[in-house]
Amino acid sequence: MLNITDLENRHKKYKIKTYIPKLIAFLSIIILSILFITVFKPKEKKIIQPQVVQLQVIKKENIQNLKALIPKKNINTQQLVLYPSFKFLQDLKFDDLKKEKTKQTAKFQKDILQNKKIIDINKNMQIALEKKNEIKIKRQNTNKDIEHVLKRFENNNNPALSLFVAKKYYELGFYDKSYNYALITNNINSEIDDSWIIFTKSLVKLNQKNKALKILKAYIKQSHSSEAKILLNDILSGKFNES
Amino acid sequence: MQNNIYHDSQKVFLDTVIVDDYIQFDKVSAIYQSLLYSIKKPLKMILIYGKPGTGKSMFLSKLYKDSKNQQKMYLYSTPILDESEFFKTLAQDLLGVNYNGELNFTQFMRTLEGRKINLNNDIPLILLDEAQLYSDSLMEKIRLLSDTRAVKFIIALHKTKEEDLIAKEHFQTRIWESIELENSSVNELSIYIQNKLKKEKCFNSAAMFDKKSVKLIYKITKGNYRDTNKLLYSLFDIYIYYAQNNPSKIAKNTISNTIIEMAAIHTGLINA
Structure with a gap:
């Protein structure tokens, strides 16, 4: 004799029973996947990140x-x-x-x-x-460079070093110092073209234009330096002046 | 109308041995032909074994129906467990002698030896179904009887561990042929269901069994014919109920898997 209500209930229970292993398997896969991701993935990240x-x-x-x-x-x-x-x-x-x-x-x-x-x-x-302090920093460095070169110059009296210092001072606008070091260089070696140039340039800047012209002309006469001639022309034409 | 269809379909799956309903698959047909050939040989015994519901009884019935007119053949579909009754029935069938009193094995053998000459030309064949139910003592006597070559036996029994032992102990040296019947495959089961229903003109019901539903039935019954009959009988029982009380629950085109499972629970094929 069929008892359909009871049979339907038993069937529902049976279906639930059959789904439980599937559900467990599904959840296990998800859990294992999460574990796998959490355990193994970060190690890779640690290297790459x-x-x-x-x-x-x-x-x-x-x-x-x-x-x-x-x-x-x-x-x-x-x-x-x-x-x-x-x-x-x-x-x-x-x-x-x-x-x-x-x-x-x-x-x-x-x-x-x-x-x-x-x-x-x-x-x-x-x-x-530090753009604002750019010039200051440069000067500090240049001063250090000059100090360093001067120390070396004191040791070996190399005219190249004194000429370097003269040029540096000239560039920095310390024309009296550039005049002095150009003169020192010239005393050590009077045949260095650049020492004459810096010397006369410094004189012009120190408002000694006539004296500078006189010395430059004398040097040109003696050395025939083309650079000195160009400078002479510039001074005479007014391209190079005190300011 | 729908209800009548289900009623007719249900009757198809009553678990009875009707030889006319026998459906021969290719595999079984080959075995059957081999058996027909074997029974013509001077063999003492032929063993047919298989799990319950694999069609052994049907197989014996089919053999009996097909061959009884060509050969002296007797089918004992129900085991005769009493020894005296067994030999009395045997004496009646083989010798045409009726015994009112007790008949033991010795008396039967004496009678048989006296009539041996008459039996030589056409050795009778005894088909014993459900042979696992016979006692060891009676089986031993059947074995001795087969040694006389006055009678041949075809014995059908279940294949279980215990019954295998019976087969080994009693028949091993005498069995010249053994045939194992197995459960059907999915395709065979589908043919079985379709043919059974179509034979009874239940075409609508037959069309309702699609591949999916047959697969589920196969999964539940493992292709066993008896279990399939039980399941489908119960299935149509549920269909009849729903047709009367809740028609919305049954889809008309295909057999519902839910109802297959419910039928399986009802018949105990599914333990819910």
Whole structure:
């Protein structure tokens, strides 16, 4: 005899019973998947993440934030990885700096390169960051350079060093000092063309134009220096004057 | 109208041995032909075995129906457990002698030896169904009887561990042929259901059994014919109930898997 109500209930229970193993299997797969992701994935992330983050930082950082990056470099060894990119930015900045320098003190730059002075990149970065103090910093460095060269000059009495100091002082506007060191150079070696040029130029700047012309003419007569002739013309034509 | 269809379909799956309903699949047909060939040989015994519901009884019935006119053949579909009754029935069938009193094995053998000459030309065949129900003692006597070559036996029994032992102990040296019947495959089960229903002109019901439902039935019954009959009988019982009380619950196009499962729970094929 059929008892359909009872049979329907038993069937419902049976269906629930059959779904339980499937449900357990499904949940187990999900749990195992989550465990797998949480256990294994982060390890990979730990390796990759610093690099990615660093790269992003490099891209996003602008010049203003570079200052903040510099101390980090010293604190976190992992950030040393950044150094090449950082240098690249520094190089870019260095180019800008060079342009500015060319505008202001072209000759001075040339001298620096001639003397193979290696400019510290980090110091130049600081220069770039502190635009307002740019000239001051340059002077400080130049003063240090001059001091350093003078020490060397005291040791070996090399006229190239005294000429370098004369040119530096001239560029910085210390014409009396440039006059003195040009004279010192000339006393050591009177055949250096540049020492005569700086000497006469300094005289002009010190309002000794006539004296400068007299000395320059005498030097041209003796040496036939073309550079000295150009300078003479410039002085006479007024291209080069006291101001 | 719908209710009548289900009633007719239900009757199809009553678990009875009707030889005319026998459906021969290719696999079974080959076995059957092999058996027909074997019974013509001078073999003492042929063993047909298989799990319950694999069609052993139907197989014997079919053999009996097809061959009884060509050969002296007797089918004992119900085991005769009493020894005296067994030998009395055997004496009546083989020798045409009626015994009112007790007949033991010795008396039967004496009678049989006296009439041996008459039996030589046409050795009678005794088909014993459900042979696992016979006692060990009676089985031993049947074995001795087969040794006389006055009678041949085809014995059908269930295949279980215990019954395998019976087969080994009593018949191993004498069985010249053994045939195992197995459950059907999915395709065979589908043909079985379709043919049974179509034979009784239940075409609408036959069309309701699609691949999916047959697969589920196969999963539940493992292709066993008796279990399939039980399940489908119960299934149509549920269909009849729903047709009368809640017609919305039965889809008309296909057999509902839910109802198949309910029928399986009802018949105990699914333990819910």
